[in-house]
Amino acid sequence: MHIYLDNAATTALDPKVVDAMLPFMQHHYGNPSSIHALGRETRAAIERARKQIAGIFHVSPGEIFFTSGGTEANNMAIQCSVRDLGVTHIISSSIEHHAVTHTVEALAKSGQIQLSWVHLLPDGSVDYAHLEQLLAEKKGKTLVSLMHANNEIGVLLDIQRVSNLCIQYEAYFHCDTVQTIAHYPLDLSQVKVHFISCAAHKFHGPKGVGFIYISSDAQIKPLIHGGAQERNMRAGTENLYGIIGLAKALELAYAELDTTSTYIRSLRTHMANRLEKEIPGILFNCPADGLYTVLNVNFPPSEKNDMLLFNLDIAGIAASGGSACSSGSNVGSHVIAVLNRPEQSAAVRFSFSKFNTMEEIDTVVDKVKEIVLG
Numbered sequence: 054m055h056i057y058l059d060n061a062a063t064t065a066l067d068p069k070v071v072d073a074m075l076p077f078m079q080h081h082y083g084n085p086s087s088i089h090a091l092g093r094e095t096r097a098a099i100e101r102a103r104k105q106i107a108g109i110f111h112v113s114p115g116e117i118f119f120t121s122g123g124t125e126a127n128n129m130a131i132q133c134s135v136r137d138l139g140v141t142h143i144i145s146s147s148i149e150h151h152a153v154t155h156t157v158e159a160l161a162k163s164g165q166i167q168l169s170w171v172h173l174l175p176d177g178s179v180d181y182a183h184l185e186q187l188l189a190e191k192k193g194k195t196l197v198s199l200m201h202a203n204n205e206i207g208v209l210l211d212i213q214r215v216s217n218l219c220i221q222y223e224a225y226f227h228c229d230t231v232q233t234i235a236h237y238p239l240d241l242s243q244v245k246v247h248f249i250s251c252a253a254h255k256f257h258g259p260k261g262v263g264f265i266y267i268s269s270d271a272q273i274k275p276l277i278h279g280g281a282q283e284r285n286m287r288a289g290t291e292n293l294y295g296i297i298g299l300a301k302a303l304e305l306a307y308a309e310l311d312t313t314s315t316y317i318r319s320l321r322t323h324m325a326n327r328l329e330k331e332i333p334g335i336l337f338n339c340p341a342d343g344l345y346t347v348l349n350v351n352f353p354p355s356e357k358n359d360m361l362l363f364n365l366d367i368a369g370i371a372a373s374g375g376s377a378c379s380s381g382s383n384v385g386s387h388v389i390a391v392l393n394r395p396e397q398s399a400a401v402r403f404s405f406s407k408f409n410t411m412e413e414i415d416t417v418v419d420k421v422k423e424i425v426l427g
Contacts, residue, residue: 054369056413060255061204061232061347061404062373066298067257073301074259077294085291086282095293102300109307111242112266118283119264119296123231124152125276126250126265127198129287130227131156133273134196134248135165138225141193142167144184148177148205148388153198153229167192171199173391176340177208184215188222195222200229201237205388205402207344209233216245225271231255231263232344235306236314247271253295257406258302262295313407318345320405320414327418332425338392338400349402351394352425358399364424365401370417373402 057065077098083091085099100114107114120126131153134140143157143166161168169187172180179199188195197219202209212228219226227248230239234249235256241249247270252263267273267286280288306313325348328335334353352358362374374386389400403417 054416055371056369056409056417057371058403058405058409058413058417059371059373060406060409061402063254063260064257064406065408066259067302067305069305070258070298070302074294074298077297082293085293086280099291099293099296102296105300106264106303109303110266111240113269115284116266116269117264118267118286119262119291119299120287121261121292122254122263123150123229123250123252126248126252126263127152127227127229128156129265129273129276130248130250130267131160131196131198133276134225134227134271135160137273138196138271139194140166140196140225142169142191142195143198144169144171144187144191144195144224145198146171146173146179146200148173148203148391149198149200150204150229150231153200154387157198175392177203177206177338177388177391178340179210179215181211181214181218185218185222188218188224191222191224195224196227197224198227198229200231201233202344202347203388204232205338205347205386205400206349206392207232207339207347209340209343212239212246213244220245232346235303236310236344236346238307238310241266241268251299253299253302256302256306259295259298262292262299264299309407314345316407317405317409320409320411321345321348323411324348324403324414324418327415328421331418331422336394336398338389338394346406347402347404349389349400351389351392352399352401354395354397355399355425357425358397361399361401361424365417365420368420368424370420373404374400 083095085096103117104114107117145157147170160166172183225247228246230249231252234251247268249266254260277288336351338349338351
């Protein structure tokens with residue numbers, strides 16, 4: 054038995070995505086920068102993918118730049134804002150992905166910016182009143198960097214509200230949308246954001262590819278030098294078949310969004326209801342109206358908690374204690390820490406995809422019950 058409930062870390066490739074990628078792995082292999090026919094062919098495929106993605110978000114193709122994933126996109130938005138836009142003040146939260154928190158902390162430590170942490174409410178959501186206070190008190194050019202959905206507890210940001218505040222106080226806005234792209238519609242012609250980040254492997258696309266949206270209002274220079282690719286914005290030979298896979302995965306996700314989101318919500322609700330009914334003392338670290346692909350469960354203090362994830366793994370169940378990017382570290386989750394849960398309690402993140410089944414959910418709950426109460 055193998056049940057995968059760690060889809061917030063990465064997802065399985067959709068077979069239709071594999072089918073779209075294979076011709077570019079086997080036959081259409083020209084370097085997109087080459088001027089011969091094979092190069093022109095692959096260049097055209099990349100530009101079709103860019104145009105397709107731009108259409109989904111109602112932006113210009115010239116505002117979409119392919120990257121190696123969300124971490125690079127986040128770094129590009131933040132570091133280039135400081136270097137090229139004159140940003141001297143960054144407002145973020147303490148529960149952002151480390152691709153953001155480590156970047157802004159490094160900039161603050163080097164003396165390049167003043168860093169402000171916005172207050173969080175007890176459930177981990179942003180205190181918008183404090184955010185406005187920080188913006189009203191800002192000195193110099195400011196960048197607000199806040200994620201659309203937290204990758205561990207799924208709390209959602211009101212992007213429109215933050216956008217309105219940034220417009221009012223003339224601040225730049227970067228939103229890490231890695232967990233929400235392909236799961237929620239996003240019309241960037243209606244919501245003013247200067248930068249968003251994407252990673253294809255979060256929605257059944259390939260690993261190692263993503264994109265950054267850079268608004269035409271934010272003129273930055275390359276983070277990576279060495280070539281004229283991506284209209285002189287990102288050096289390096291493009292990940293051709295990765296880009297093809299990204300565009301196909303995004304196309305499928307939005308074509309199937311209503312059906313898929315309804316189905317995944319039903320899995321999440323069923324699991325939450327069973328756990329709450331059958332395991333005394335559990336809490337949920339995620340709001341009911343949060344990111345629908347994530348259910349973060351807090352198990353009450355127990356001597357069995359240290360081995361909970363290990364025992365699930367032995368049983369063939371893949372789940373997570375937090376962000377996959379922090380695995381291997383013996384430091385507890387910086388996200389769960391802000392929730393002030395009881396000591397010796399254990400947080401487990403279960404995250405779902407369209408490939409999971411209700412039977413799998415029941416099997417996992419039965420196994421969790423056996424481990425925790427048995």
